[in-house]
Amino acid sequence: MTTQSPLHCKGALAVASIIVPLMNTSNLDALAIDAVKKSYGSLQALKGVSFNINRGEFFGLLGPNGAGKSTLINIIAGLNHASSGHIRVLGHDTVSDFRAARRNLGVVPQELVFDPFFNVVDMLRIQAGYYGCGEEVWPWIDEMLERLELANKRTSMLRALSGGMKRRVLIAQALVHKPPVVILDEPTAGVDVELRRTLWAFMRDLHAKGTTVVLTTHYLEEAQEMCSRIAILDKGEVKALETTSALLGRSPFRFLRLKLGEGAPLPEALRELVTSDKAGVIELKLETSKHPINNVFTALRTAGVVIEDVHTREPDLEDIFIELTRDGATA
Amino acid sequence: MNPNQRGFYTLLKKEVMRFWAVLGQTVSAPVITALLYLLVFAQALKGRVVTGYDGIDYTQFLVPGLVMMTIIQNAFANTSSSLIQSKVMGNIVFTLMAPLGPIEWFGAYILAALVRAALVAAAMLAVTLIFVRLPFEQPLVLVAVFLLSAGCLASLGIIAGLWAQKFDQIAAFTNFIVTPASFLSGVFYSVHSLSGFWYHASHLNPFFYMVDGFRYGFFGHADVPIYMSLLWISGFFVLVSSIAYWMLHTGYRMRK
Numbered sequence: 001m002t003t004q005s006p007l008h009c010k011g012a013l014a015v016a017s018i019i020v021p022l023m024n025t026s027n028l029d030a031l032a033i034d035a036v037k038k039s040y041g042s043l044q045a046l047k048g049v050s051f052n053i054n055r056g057e058f059f060g061l062l063g064p065n066g067a068g069k070s071t072l073i074n075i076i077a078g079l080n081h082a083s084s085g086h087i088r089v090l091g092h093d094t095v096s097d098f099r100a101a102r103r104n105l106g107v108v109p110q111e112l113v114f115d116p117f118f119n120v121v122d123m124l125r126i127q128a129g130y131y132g133c134g135e136e137v138w139p140w141i142d143e144m145l146e147r148l149e150l151a152n153k154r155t156s157m158l159r160a161l162s163g164g165m166k167r168r169v170l171i172a173q174a175l176v177h178k179p180p181v182v183i184l185d186e187p188t189a190g191v192d193v194e195l196r197r198t199l200w201a202f203m204r205d206l207h208a209k210g211t212t213v214v215l216t217t218h219y220l221e222e223a224q225e226m227c228s229r230i231a232i233l234d235k236g237e238v239k240a241l242e243t244t245s246a247l248l249g250r251s252p253f254r255f256l257r258l259k260l261g262e263g264a265p266l267p268e269a270l271r272e273l274v275t276s277d278k279a280g281v282i283e284l285k286l287e288t289s290k291h292p293i294n295n296v297f298t299a300l301r302t303a304g305v306v307i308e309d310v311h312t313r314e315p316d317l318e319d320i321f322i323e324l325t326r327d328g329a330t331a
Numbered sequence: 332m333n334p335n336q337r338g339f340y341t342l343l344k345k346e347v348m349r350f351w352a353v354l355g356q357t358v359s360a361p362v363i364t365a366l367l368y369l370l371v372f373a374q375a376l377k378g379r380v381v382t383g384y385d386g387i388d389y390t391q392f393l394v395p396g397l398v399m400m401t402i403i404q405n406a407f408a409n410t411s412s413s414l415i416q417s418k419v420m421g422n423i424v425f426t427l428m429a430p431l432g433p434i435e436w437f438g439a440y441i442l443a444a445l446v447r448a449a450l451v452a453a454a455m456l457a458v459t460l461i462f463v464r465l466p467f468e469q470p471l472v473l474v475a476v477f478l479l480s481a482g483c484l485a486s487l488g489i490i491a492g493l494w495a496q497k498f499d500q501i502a503a504f505t506n507f508i509v510t511p512a513s514f515l516s517g518v519f520y521s522v523h524s525l526s527g528f529w530y531h532a533s534h535l536n537p538f539f540y541m542v543d544g545f546r547y548g549f550f551g552h553a554d555v556p557i558y559m560s561l562l563w564i565s566g567f568f569v570l571v572s573s574i575a576y577w578m579l580h581t582g583y584r585m586r587k
Contacts (some may be wrong), residue, residue, distance in 0.1 A: 134332075186422050
């Protein structure tokens with residue numbers, strides 16, 4: 001079975017052509033976020049966030065709980081009002097041109113919400129109708145049911161589905177109108193390995209066909225693997241915005257893992273570099289400029305430490321994330 | 332059909348499917364309740380209450396009022412229960428994220444409530460006409476009063492559904508405003524049988540004009556002139572529908 005190209009459904013495309021007549025959209029950003037602020041009373045959830053997401057990107061939006069990720073996504077989706085600032089989806093302002101902006105956007109919400117009155121296929125057809133899509137997307141709905149392994153649940157009532165199945169339906173609902181921009185707000189939170197594999201395979205296919213994907217997740221290895229560019233949000237501000245490789249390369253640290261044998265204890269000077277010590281295996285966090293690896297081995301040899309095994313590890317996204325979001329960190 | 336029209340039509344269809352899925356609760360139950368009222372009140376009060384309508388006995392007098400009371404309660408229940416359920420369960424995000432404007436929301440919710448109210452009214456009339464002879468003197472007035480009255484209560488249901496944040500608040504709105512106002516609207520009696528204060532108080536109750544105007548549609552005469560009933564109901568509709576539309580437009584208690 002071939003995945004259909006991620007174009008709008010016929011109805012939505014017709015409206016786009018009415019609203020943006022003859023506009024060349026090829027150079028437009030998928031998402032343009034401009035000085036967006038959001039306050040809840042005295043709490044500033046977003047403090048003037050600005051960045052753009054290119055068309056066709058697989059973009060990661062990361063941050064600890066309370067960083068402002070969901071607030072930003074809710075403003076993009078039209079669920080929240082921004083206190084100030086603007087957001088455009090493929091050039092369409094999410095407030096003044098909300099219909100076109102929303103037709104170009106699909107959002108998988110974080111919460112596991114569903115309408116108990118409907119079965120799976122009826123819910124998907126209803127959702128398509130909201131976006132102006134009719135029977136022309138029914139084959140696409142059938143294809144999504146197959147791809148997300150929901151085909152045998154198509155007439156099951158939503159309230160009767162398991163959590164993982166409900167999550168799959170939420171993903172299908174977000175994609176039902178074939179939006180060119182998709183936001184996945186922690187889509188794999190609490191789901192099993194099988195669904196993760198199914199979901200990522202499906203999203204990779206859509207991305208390969210031109211869909212822009214924005215992902216928020218607490219599983220940083222997923223973001224590292226999938227995203228070409230990443231923004232790290234913390235306390236309502238963008239702490240970092242770089243390609244994934246640049247972000248991984250910006251760390252001044254490397255990790256040295258040693259399995260120690262019977263012999264002298266670790267010298268005092270190296271003890272302060274230990275980040276973990278489990279079952280005789282210690283990990284040292286080395287700042288490349290300060291602690292050349294050769295000096296470390298010289299110090300170990302001089303102290304008479306017996307080394308049984310050695311591993312080195314490059315910092316991963318989790319290490320960078322912790323560096324950037326710890327209290328007092330600067331970008 | 333353009334995409335906006337399809338969005339409206341889909342929301343309307345979804346709202347109808349929602350109450351259709353529980354037809355026993357949304358249509359059959361209110362019809363049976365209203366018929367029980369008819370049975371009990373007609374048996375208990377027939378011959379004891381002067382209707383003030385020549386040639387119309389109490390049972391005949393009672394039917395239009397009971398049908399309108401059921402219309403009132405069901406039009407309100409349809410919009411208010413749909414919105415509060417969606418808000419509490421969180422699935423309102425599906426419609427909030429969709430490219431639907433306030434006009435589509437308003438139109439779809441009001442029309443779905445009219446469909447449910449019409450079904451309940453038709454079912455009630457179908458059953459009562461077996462036992463009670465009713466003239467249909469002014470069918471156009473009947474339709475106009477039905478549409479305006481159900482529109483008023485559907486709008487009021489939108490207001491309540493958007494204002495409320497839990498089921499208790501909707502229950503309070505129903506139990507302390509809609510039900511008392513509909514019971515005190517002259518369903519079971521002619522306002523001419525009331526004494527000074529209650530007579531005048533009844534004339535400040537918009538539901539009274541709905542019941543009285545509906546009765547005019549059947550019998551060709553009523554407690555107050557039909558133009559006054561139509562003016563009151565139309566004015567009330569403009570007021571509540573404007574508030575409901577404004578709340579939908581601003582995303583009141585939906586979009587933070």
